[in-house]
Amino acid sequence: MGRSPCCEKAHTNKGAWTKEEDQRLIDYIRTHGEGCWRSLPKSAGLLRCGKSCRLRWINYLRPDLKRGNFSEEEDELIIKLHSLLGNKWSLIAGRLPGRTDNEIKNYWNTHIKRKLMSRGIDPQTHRSLNEKPTSAAAAVTVTPPAKPTQLDFKANNSILDFKFQTVVKAESVEENNCSTSGMTTDEEPPLPRPVSADAGGERREELNLELTIGLATTTRPSSASSGNSAESKLQFHPYLQFSGTAEAVCLCWQLGGGARGNCHCQCSSGGRQQQQIRYQYC
DNA sequence: AAGCTAATCAACCGCTGCCTG
DNA sequence: TCAGGCAGCGGTTGATTAGCT
Known part of the structure; x- marks a missing residue:
């Protein structure tokens, strides 16, 4: 038995x-x-499908x-986010205040x-177009998840842990003062x-990047919908901060103020960003 | 000015995953 | 545990606009 249509077409x-x-x-x-x-x-007295509204x-x-x-x-931020998240337009849009997933897509x-x-960069892989698929990437290569399942994204109450693998040139890592755990x-x-x-x-190293996300207690008030899922709450924090160089990657995502959970990265800053996702790219 | 092509973007479609009974 | 209902997401389409010949 098929599903009923979402509206009377x-x-x-x-x-x-x-x-x-x-x-x-x-x-x-x-x-x-x-x-x-x-x-x-x-x-509302509209002759439209709910989805359309x-x-x-x-x-x-x-x-x-x-x-x-x-x-x-914004361009650069989108590129960086796409290299990390792939075609997850809604997640990308969540970090760009005032922009929609459709617009970004x-x-x-x-x-x-x-x-x-x-620029000679493959927009899907973010690697050089001249590069052989097996060779190490330029400074940093973050392999975007081809399928959502490859991004191990687990919701556990208010903490989200997700891990993904990236490949970093060994020599870049040597100089980096961040550990993989942030x-x-x-x-x-x-x-x-x-x-x-x-x-x-x-020679290259495989770096297991573990991202820890602690959800802030404040969520968008009118988040009706199934927005009580951890992932959708995440999208309510649109600000994302990049800093430093891209020689090696230390990712630390935080919601709410200060270091929470297992995060020990030096990504604290005061003021407005207390309520923002902080994402350190050092 | 007209015709054609490329670029843009709003909207649709179908699928997925979450929630609930 | 399972099925149905729903919101949300990502891919695609098609109408409109801009630019070129």
Whole structure:
């Protein structure tokens, strides 16, 4: 038995939204808030599918959307995030305040892909186009998860741990003062790292990056929906900070203030960022 | 000015995963 | 444990706009 359609297709409008439809949707959400998209069209007097209403609101009508061109900083941030997360547009959008997943996805496909290609970088693998698949990457190669299952993403109450593997050139790691667990060398010696050689015989190290995410206690108030999943809460913290060079990678994600859980990375800073994800790229 | 092509982006479609009974 | 309902996500489509000849 197939699933019932999400809406009565025979009685719904499709295509571009009219100003009147937009206004109805805005008025309704202002009064009642987001949530229950399935019943919203009927309640708001719209002949639209709930999914369509949701999309229109999220991608176009939301008041906190930033319109206009992407800045150079945003470009670079998207590239870095894509190298880490792959085509997880919603996660990427979660770190770019005022930008939507759809917008970023379109922008990626129309601008950034071309930009990377012109730099001689494969937009999917973030490796040099001239490079043999088996050779070590430039300074840092982060292998994006091809499938979500490869990103070991486990929710455990308020703590998320996820791990993924990256390959870092051995010589880059030597100079790095961050350990794989995000600790400084002053605190604890680095964990032993497996060393492997690729087909060309070049020595390289495989670095197991463990990211620890502690969820802040504050979440977006109107997070109706199934937004109580840890992953979706994560998206409510749009700020992401990169610092330092990309010679080696120490990743430490935090939500909320100060070091939480197992994180000992020196990524603390005060003020507004107390409520932001902090992501150190040192 | 007209016709064609490329670029852009809003919207749709189908699938996935979470929640609930 | 399982099935159904739902929201959300990512890929794709198609209408519109811009640029070129």
